[in-house]
Amino acid sequence: MPSRHAFLKPLFSLQAIAQACRQTLRTGLLLGWSLCSAGAAMAAPDKTELRLESWRTDDQMFWEQKLLPEFHRRHPELQVNFAPENPLEYDSRLDAKLRYDSLLDTKLTSRKAGDLIFCRPFDGSVRLYERKQLAPLPEDVLAPFSEQARRPWTSDDGKVYCVPVAQVIHGVFYNRSLLQDMGEKPPVTVEEFFALLEHARRRGQQIPMALGLADMWESTQVLFTGAGPNFWGGEKGRQDLLQGRARFTDKGFVDAWRFMARLKTYLPPAPHLVGNSDAQVMFAKGAALLFPSGSWDLPYLRHTEYSHKSTPIDLGIFRFPVEQPGQRCQVSVHPDFGIGMNVESLNKDAAMKFLRWLGTAEFAQLLTDHLSGFYPLSKHPVKVNDPVGQEMMAWRQQCDETIRLNAEKLNRVWPSMEDELWYINVKVLDNSLSPAEAAAQVQRLHERNSFVPHPR
Secondary structure, X not given: OOOOOHHHOOOOOHHHHXXXXXXXXXXXXXXXXXXXXXXXXXXXXXXXXXXXXXXOHHHHHHHHHHHHHHHHHHOOOEEEEEEEOOOOOOOOOOOOOOHHHHHHHHHHHOOOOOOEEEEOOOHHHHXXXXXXXXXXXXXXXXXXXXXXXXXXXXXXXXOEOOEEEEEEEEEEEEEHHHHHHOOOOOOOEHHHHHHHHHHHHHHXXXXXXXXXXXXXXXXXXXXXXXXXXXXXXXXXXXXXXXXXXXXXXXXXXXXXXXHHHOOHHHOOOOHHHOOHHHHHHHHHOOOEEEEEEEHHHHHXXXXXXXXXXXXXXXXXXXXXXXXXXXXXXXXXXXXXXXXXXXOOOOOHXXXXXXXXXXXXXXXXXHHHHHOOOOEEOOOOOOOOOOHHHHHHHHHHHHOEEEOOOOOOOOOOOOOOHHHHHHHHHHHHHOOOOOHHHHHHHHHHHHOOOOOOOOOO
């Protein structure tokens, strides 16, 4: 089929347009300018635009300034627009439901969602596939990823619906200079950890630990599932729950809540008014000694205005503490996000080009370089240049690995186990709920989950 501009070729050849433009520069004739504009519009091909939905507002500048420009260089015919949502607005239940999910549901059902979708692992996105809102992906797109990497985005019927992109590692950031001033070193055991916090509290110069309760999610996704594996035996404890061999009232889980209950004294003043962004700033400005978090906060701590001050914080990291000296450490290495394709996308071929690019060695290294705490899930070897990132990656050789406790199947209950843990863990941290009460309440909810067996 001929181009819609084909009939113009005899009148407006590229040579004629160029000649008119040169004449315009000499004479400033209006007709010449009009001809130049028309020629530019005719010469520039239309771009296909893709919308990439995400909850990662913190990472917007890295996607827009570092990652996506490389894709656009390889595919100048495409334009991917990164469109993050604030993950904590319009909380629909217990002030703790992620807006990204509810907004995404609305967009998908109204056919207003983007072409490409950030996918949470396991229960967080499988429902979108089951509703036929995420497309199953072909094997050639998934070839760079192992079966283990695919598992968090594999449906119960064996279909993979999102490209595995990145995993993150939990830990506790600390200010090296402050620790040295105190004559302390990174703690290894629980008692060393609390001795350090108590020293910081008595010293009175910094907040011992930058952790707020306003946003609620950190109580579960940072503390409970980051520190907890050292109490319940890591992956074994998680599998025992999945296989019906354990209860939340068992000692290991109760001990994790006991650990959390001891932290109240060391939180910032009025912790219910302190959100995660407040805690980030508190630590980045040197107002707090410790910041329990994970590798996902490395880009923020390295690249915000605070890291470019004349005296940036000297950033260090240590693992969540073990109970006893010599105990085998457990570290949470969590599959953070994948990216899938909206079934209703009008640009499926273009979207597939982007999904294939996510599996390239080029993207793996770009991700490692610019989103330094997000580690690629593809098989490609990468070089981690950030020294804190290197230290966290070394933990994978020193410790056993697990993922966040409730990510797989345990959330398939109403109310969601995720929502319930946010609420309960905040109550434990402010000492309005005892560890035993927390265990009993979570266990009652768990027993209503029909997707997993239960002890008799």
